[in-house]
Amino acid sequence: MARFLASRLLSMVFVLWMVTVIAFLVIRLAPGDPSAMMLGSDATPQAVEQFRASYGLNRPIIVQYFAWLSHVVRGDLGTSIYLGRPVTTAIVERLPVSFVLTLAAFLIAVVFGVSLGIAAAYWRDSWIDRTVSGAAALGLAMPSFWLGICLIYLFAVRWPILPSGGFIAPWTDPWGSLQHLLLPAFALGYLQVGLLARMTRASMLETLRADYVRVARSKGVGEFRVVTKHAFRNALIPVLTVAGISLAVLFGGAVVIETVFTLPGVGRLLITSVVRRDYPVVQGALLVIAAWYVVINILVDFLYTVSDPRIRLRGHD
């Protein structure tokens, strides 16, 4: 098991390193030069040269990469060209917003996804089952930002009961925070609700048919207990995997939702920095989003290994 985890960890480190290469190359190979953006088109050649020198833009690209990487591994993502502040600080300031949004969406996805999935499997082919699978299909087809726009229209314009945007930290004002989070978290989590419900349903259909469930029923175990304990527990592992993936991707999806609901998170920072061609910030945000994805994946692998002995023996795939 230790060997399996070590090999997963190693390949994840490699993936992260590749991401730094991608993040660096994508931005460095860009045709537009940040100096032109920052200094304007009528800057003197001397000013441009000085700017390029002060940001190290005149050195060979390999040298630039390793200089950048050596700072990155120490947690220094460089200085924002536009904000004139360390990228790390700018990102860390905005991380709580993205985390809170991601976790709220995740919570919605797990609670609704799992319970709807169980209901759909239990009452197979009933109206509940059909509604859930229809709603899941809708989630896969709708752009999340359009769902967000529709929610704003319905609950902030038509029936103004919730705010249309902005962020309040849950540790300053829990109630206000909840009100502000409800719509964006729902818009972000909706797709994952559908995916989780689908997975839960499929997995539950297997276990509800299993012999141990029939045995439990014939022993006289209550129906609720049969479903939650005997059937659901055994259906859990594939559900866990999908839940893990959704936690990993929700953070990236927050990029769009933060823009719709004007939440000051990392995603919004990424988008505004893209528009400003503030490359260090774009790189930093990309790395943070990828790091989240990779770390969550390692954690899911770990949970998976601990919860299912069969995987321990299989080695890496």
Next chain:
Amino acid sequence: MINKTARRRIREFGPAGLLSLLMLALIIAAIVLGPIFYSKSPTLVVISERLESPSLTHLMGTDQFGRDVLARVMAGGHQSLRVATFTMIFTVLAGSVLGLVAGYVRSLDEILMRICDAFMALPAVVLAIALMAVSEPSETNVIFALTVVYIPRMARLVRGKALLIREMPYVEAANALGARVSRVLVQHVLPNAMPEIIVLGSFIFGYAILDEATLSFLGVGPPPPAPSWGNMLAEARYLIRDAFWISFFPGLLIGVTVLATNVLGDGIRDHYDPRKSE
């Protein structure tokens, strides 16, 4: 006259699959032929008719410049479907080649797959945003960015399939007969991987519509004034209070189109899936 096999295929395809096929045909027909019958201009500014709600003269209303929303939705659909189609074609081609190489040239497999992993560690939209950040916002660049984003997914699928097929007796037989690698790939591996490629290709068509809309919404897609479903939504964002219909219809069209594509993809998958008879 529909022959027997065709009828059987239609039955296997299911009513949902047929309905979605019909829906897609309808949308494509409306987008391609619509402008012939519906003569309003998608770009003509009529200030006196701005922000009119849907009526008989403007079925989907007008926007803040008095432009007809229905005409813009049709013109925008043109662009969205064009982007999706090209993205799908390029992804299928490049992804299949890469997947076959990875599945057949063992020395390249590990490195190619790790590169794919790295690309897939970034959410599709985020990677596409990064690529658009460094290029001019044009339709060609959007197609390029989305293709780069989806290639690893296609390559992984084809590679997995190639690894399975290369162990099959018929490939062994071909090898024993002295067939060249290129012949084995084109004659045996590719045709047998085709169902999966088609299915993923159909889903990629849907993803591309969604992601193109997202890029445009975020301001890094094909630029205005040429409408796309995404940039219509971006422009309408600040008008939710006064004119929700400008946001509603392009989004609805995106949803219906992608839904139809997905259901079609599911239908194709079920059609090829032997376990479906459950």
